Amino acid sequence: MGFLDIDNATKSYGAVEVLHNVDISVEEGEFLVLVGPSGCGKSTLLNMIAGLEDITSGTISIKGAPMNGVHPSKRNIAMVFQSYALYPNMTVGQNITFGLEMHGIPKAERDAAMAKVAEMLQIGQLLDRKPGQLSGGQRQRVAMGRALVRDPDVFLFDEPLSNLDAKLRVDMRTEIKKLHQRLGTTIVYVTHDQIEAMTLSTRIAVMNGGYVQQLGTPKEIYDTPANLFVATFMGSPSMNLIDVAVRADGNAVYADTTDDKGGKISLAFPTPSAELKAFDGQTVKLGIRPEALTDIDGADQRSTHVERIENTVTVTEPAGSDTFVTTTIGRTECVGRMRSDADVAPGKAATFAINMEKATAFDPKTENRIA
Amino acid sequence: MAVATQDSAIRTGRITRTLIYLVLILFALFYMLPLYVMVVNSVKPLSEITGGGMMSLPQVWTIEPWQKAWSTAQIGVEPTGLRPYFWNSISMVVPAVAISTVLGALNGYVLTKWRFRYDTILFGLMLFACFIPFQIVLIPMAAVLGFLGLAGSTAGLVLVHVVYGIGFSTLYFRNYYAVFPTELVRAAQIDGAGFFQIFWRILLPSSGPIAVVCIIWQFTNIWNDFLFGASFASGDGAPMTVALNNLVQSSTGVKEYNVHFAGAILAALPTLLVYIVAGRYFVRGLMAGSVKG
Numbered sequence: 001m002g003f004l005d006i007d008n009a010t011k012s013y014g015a016v017e018v019l020h021n022v023d024i025s026v027e028e029g030e031f032l033v034l035v036g037p038s039g040c041g042k043s044t045l046l047n048m049i050a051g052l053e054d055i056t057s058g059t060i061s062i063k064g065a066p067m068n069g070v071h072p073s074k075r076n077i078a079m080v081f082q083s084y085a086l087y088p089n090m091t092v093g094q095n096i097t098f099g100l101e102m103h104g105i106p107k108a109e110r111d112a113a114m115a116k117v118a119e120m121l122q123i124g125q126l127l128d129r130k131p132g133q134l135s136g137g138q139r140q141r142v143a144m145g146r147a148l149v150r151d152p153d154v155f156l157f158d159e160p161l162s163n164l165d166a167k168l169r170v171d172m173r174t175e176i177k178k179l180h181q182r183l184g185t186t187i188v189y190v191t192h193d194q195i196e197a198m199t200l201s202t203r204i205a206v207m208n209g210g211y212v213q214q215l216g217t218p219k220e221i222y223d224t225p226a227n228l229f230v231a232t233f234m235g236s237p238s239m240n241l242i243d244v245a246v247r248a249d250g251n252a253v254y255a256d257t258t259d260d261k262g263g264k265i266s267l268a269f270p271t272p273s274a275e276l277k278a279f280d281g282q283t284v285k286l287g288i289r290p291e292a293l294t295d296i297d298g299a300d301q302r303s304t305h306v307e308r309i310e311n312t313v314t315v316t317e318p319a320g321s322d323t324f325v326t327t328t329i330g331r332t333e334c335v336g337r338m339r340s341d342a343d344v345a346p347g348k349a350a351t352f353a354i355n356m357e358k359a360t361a362f363d364p365k366t367e368n369r370i371a
Numbered sequence: 372m373a374v375a376t377q378d379s380a381i382r383t384g385r386i387t388r389t390l391i392y393l394v395l396i397l398f399a400l401f402y403m404l405p406l407y408v409m410v411v412n413s414v415k416p417l418s419e420i421t422g423g424g425m426m427s428l429p430q431v432w433t434i435e436p437w438q439k440a441w442s443t444a445q446i447g448v449e450p451t452g453l454r455p456y457f458w459n460s461i462s463m464v465v466p467a468v469a470i471s472t473v474l475g476a477l478n479g480y481v482l483t484k485w486r487f488r489y490d491t492i493l494f495g496l497m498l499f500a501c502f503i504p505f506q507i508v509l510i511p512m513a514a515v516l517g518f519l520g521l522a523g524s525t526a527g528l529v530l531v532h533v534v535y536g537i538g539f540s541t542l543y544f545r546n547y548y549a550v551f552p553t554e555l556v557r558a559a560q561i562d563g564a565g566f567f568q569i570f571w572r573i574l575l576p577s578s579g580p581i582a583v584v585c586i587i588w589q590f591t592n593i594w595n596d597f598l599f600g601a602s603f604a605s606g607d608g609a610p611m612t613v614a615l616n617n618l619v620q621s622s623t624g625v626k627e628y629n630v631h632f633a634g635a636i637l638a639a640l641p642t643l644l645v646y647i648v649a650g651r652y653f654v655r656g657l658m659a660g661s662v663k664g
Contacts, residue, residue, distance in 0.1 A: 073563030085554035089576035099562035
């Protein structure tokens with residue numbers, strides 16, 4: 001039993017079930033990120049944990065106590081909203097201490113708690129201002145201060161960074177991570193940004209269509225995605241998916257496809273499983289991350305299975321740190337991530353190194369990963 | 372150094388501009404004419420009006436008609452002027468406006484932030500109140516007031532106006548709160564604020580502009596109401612509008628037009644004042660920056 005247990009929770013609006021049997025157990029101090037596209041049910045789940053939406057069936061418990069039907073203010077949680085939801089008529093200081101005031105904590109204690117939080121977030125000089133006079137980043141800090149001051153069991157973040165500009169977003173991301181490392185609190189964080197999910201979390205729940213598609217550490221999610229949805233949703237640019245024919249030859253298993261001139265390519269799987277072997281003669285989707293499709297010098301030197309192919313470059317996109325290269329393998333346009341000074345030009349041939357250790361295969365029918 | 376030129380998208384020449392202003396001034400004068408007549412005639416002796424000088428400026432300036440209208444004109448049995456009726460109106464308008472505004476705000480709060488089944492239908496029904504003509508409810512209302520023992524009292528009039536005003540005030544506040552971020556209410560819920568605490572501490576302080584709109588509307592309507600005042604208030608309890616009517620319509624003696632004009636201006640002053648005092652709060656965006664900016 002974890003610190004925060006979501007046990008078989010479902011949510012329906014009338015006859016429409018929007019969240020199906022969600023099972024997640026969060027340990028104390030964990031940073032769980034719920035990630036998924038709009039309408040996948042991640043915010044609904046967060047609101048259910050907060051008590052802002054009721055639970056249709058199943059239970060959500062915090063520290064072993066079931067929270068079904070418990071008022072939000074009695075769950076000892078704090079929430080940071082996407083719009084920050086600062087009370088416009090109150091000063092920053094009043095905003096931060098409003099929750100404590102509502103819980104009947106004496107003024108002296110409130111002020112002490114406020115001072116502590118203000119120092120931690122460096123918002124001491126803002127305490128007498130109104131939210132309308134603050135910048136986006138400052139409001140974000142105040143919103144976090146309002147959550148921190150309560151010293152809650154669980155922090156809930158609902159897309160807290162999506163209203164900030166790109167640079168500030170990265171800064172605040174680091175700040176949140178630092179805060180988590182320093183305080184060691186349990187956090188449930190909702191976002192649609194897979195980079196936020198990867199960088200912040202200790203575990204990720206990828207959601208789609210009201211189902212948890214995969215629950216795991218960022219590395220598990222990234223390296224061994226459970227299905228095509230997770231594979232394409234996580235990672236940017238997203239994973240290349242090439243239709244390949246599986247060919248078993250003794251103990252070895254090959255993925256057969258063609259280069260852009262129609263020449264045959266055979267890519268060997270380094271450690272083929274029995275399940276994969278069973279697909280002999282069938283077509284599967286071969287998933288290759290852009291960084292596993294690179295130039296020879298950029299290839300992972302420790303990888304034992306790097307295949308090389310000659311192919312024509314169609315587009316190059318220099319991004320400063322890397323150069324993204326588009327090429328056609330099989331019938332699929334693939335994106336490779338090369339070193340920024342890789343010697344490539346559109347229309348010219350280049351040698352691509354494919355790290356087969358990082359390749360995954362998916363069953364095109366079930367869309368699940370072939371173990 | 373480059374000369375700064377004022378190029379706007381719409382170019383208007385000097386002549387066009389003069390023409391526009393001329394027309395505007397003309398319209399303004401036309402609209403101000405009744406006010407001019409009222410003011411001018413309220414400060415001249417009666418003989419000048421009956422002598423045919425209705426449009427001309429007074430030859431002799433006097434505030435005597437104003438004094439008479441306010442304190443000595445014959446309206447009821449006693450020559451009291453409009454003064455007691457003015458206070459009747461005040462003691463009716465203030466509670467009626469306050470109660471209907473607060474109830475409207477509460478209704479708007481519930482209808483937007485504490486949604487329940489069929490709340491839109493309920494709101495639709497409340498909207499009907501805005502379309503019911505006064506005349507229709509006269510008799511049932513009289514019966515209700517009689518039943519409650521409020522017939523002929525100021526409290527009865529307050530009740531009538533509150534009931535009638537709730538439709539409008541609910542409409543105003545519901546539409547205002549509909550765009551009020553629900554996340555604020557949710558944040559307050561998590562902070563542990565109750566139903567009324569959220570209302571008093573979060574919503575109401577942010578409702579400045581709409582409260583002003585509602586108060587101006589309610590004040591004007593209730594102050595200017597004649598029908599309910601004439602129907603449900605008796606003699607000495609009559610509001611200003613009814614008293615003014617009695618003053619002007621009195622069939623005995625000479626018609627003192629200058630006193631009538633002064634009385635009419637006195638009756639219109641409070642609504643004017645409300646517009647002047649509260650009007651500037653209209654434009655203040657009290658909600659600026661509550662959410663993202």
